[in-house]
Amino acid sequence: MAALQDKYKELIDAAQAAGTSNLKVNELDGVLHIEGEAPTGAVKDQLWNIYGKIDPNFLTGDVVMNINVATAVAGAKLKVITESSNLNIRKGPGTDQPIVGKAAHNEIVSLISKQSDQWWLIRTDAGEEGYAYAQYLQPVE
Amino acid sequence: MKLKHLTTVILSVGLLFMISCKSKPKDADIQAAVTTALQSSPGVSADVKDGVVTLSGSVASQADKDAAEAAVKLNQGVKSVVNNVTVAPPPPPPSAPVEVTADDSLKTAVAGIVKDFPGIQADVKDGVIIITGEQKADRWKKLKMALDALKPKKVDASGLKVK
Numbered sequence: 001m002a003a004l005q006d007k008y009k010e011l012i013d014a015a016q017a018a019g020t021s022n023l024k025v026n027e028l029d030g031v032l033h034i035e036g037e038a039p040t041g042a043v044k045d046q047l048w049n050i051y052g053k054i055d056p057n058f059l060t061g062d063v064v065m066n067i068n069v070a071t072a073v074a075g076a077k078l079k080v081i082t083e084s085s086n087l088n089i090r091k092g093p094g095t096d097q098p099i100v101g102k103a104a105h106n107e108i109v110s111l112i113s114k115q116s117d118q119w120w121l122i123r124t125d126a127g128e129e130g131y132a133y134a135q136y137l138q139p140v141e
Numbered sequence: 142m143k144l145k146h147l148t149t150v151i152l153s154v155g156l157l158f159m160i161s162c163k164s165k166p167k168d169a170d171i172q173a174a175v176t177t178a179l180q181s182s183p184g185v186s187a188d189v190k191d192g193v194v195t196l197s198g199s200v201a202s203q204a205d206k207d208a209a210e211a212a213v214k215l216n217q218g219v220k221s222v223v224n225n226v227t228v229a230p231p232p233p234p235p236s237a238p239v240e241v242t243a244d245d246s247l248k249t250a251v252a253g254i255v256k257d258f259p260g261i262q263a264d265v266k267d268g269v270i271i272i273t274g275e276q277k278a279d280r281w282k283k284l285k286m287a288l289d290a291l292k293p294k295k296v297d298a299s300g301l302k303v304k
Contacts, residue, residue: 028239031295048286057278057303058285058296066290083257083280095253117290118250135254135287 004032004062011050011065018043021070034065041069041139068117071139076111078122078137080104087137089130093119101128108140166218168192174216182209185226192220199229241268241294254287261301268294275302 004027005012015023015036020043023036038044044067051065052058072078080087080103089101093115103109103124112121112129120137123129166174172189179185182205185198194213200206206226213222242250248265255263258280264271270293276284281303288296 026239028241028294033239048282052282057281059298059301059303061295061297061299064289064293064296065286066292068290094249095256117292133253135283135290 002027004030008032008034008051008054008063011047011054011063014050015047015067018046020047020067030062032063034063034067036066037068037070039070040141041071042141044069066117069139071141072111072114072120072134072137074111074113077140078109078111078120079140080107080109080136081138082136087132089122089124089128089132091130093131097131100130101126103128103132109137111137111139166192171216171218175213175219178212178216179209182212185209187213192218193223194219194221195223195225197225199227201229203228239294240292242292244268247291247293250291251288254284254291258284265293270296271300272296272298273300275304277304 005025012025012034015034019039020036026033038047047065047067051063055063082105084105086102086104088099089103090097091100101124107124109122109124112123114120115131118134119131120134121130122132122137168189168191171192171194172187175187175189175194179187182200184200185196188195188197196209196213200209206224206228209226210222210224213219244265244267247268247270251263251265251270255261258276261272261274261276261284270288281301285296
């Protein structure tokens, strides 16, 4: 077993044990790439906590971990998890796109579809519809 | 008379020998026949002893193993077949190579994220996101999660100070 996979064995084992689907673990130029779809947001949090335990503050730079949450499907309720500000809702998927609306911090919105891993089409309860940055949206479970 | 007798004896012995040969092929003959029969089963080899053929080797499937045994059984003189061929598990699917986002799209995406993290500077080079500046631990974790989702080759935070 490669040294990196050894170092992050606990993380990989936990990902497998928690039922992460499409789990891919690859090494590229000294960086371990971990990809998959966690069954819940809690599992994603758990994996990031284990990663942070093995590599405090994620400073070594020997892992790129891209874990999506399986419950983030069309129709799902999403919570806006910005630091404190409003989340911009844009006409198209990109920060260069005009802002067509805003969702408040902690507001619950609906997922319409995923344009990409980064940009999701959402709708607010007020009926505003557009693309928002997925990083600030967390499935409500 | 004596010569005739001798000839009869020689002929009889010869005939007996031929008959015995025909009814019970020698292991070497079976080996040759079996080896030919196994040409369609690469990876399988046969060992013959007293008409008993022992198959060994490794094949990809149970069907290949059965086919090798069937091909061997048909040969004359084969009393029985001991099938010790192992079925190798299929090789693991080749792991997909790591996808790394091209610098141009990576740069745009990184800029879109980093603007929400005052105190952070980011650069992109050959798929590597280079992060410098200062950030609180929990904010950096959020940033790192967002950056990793962009499929970079690496997130180099060696120049980052975590408060």
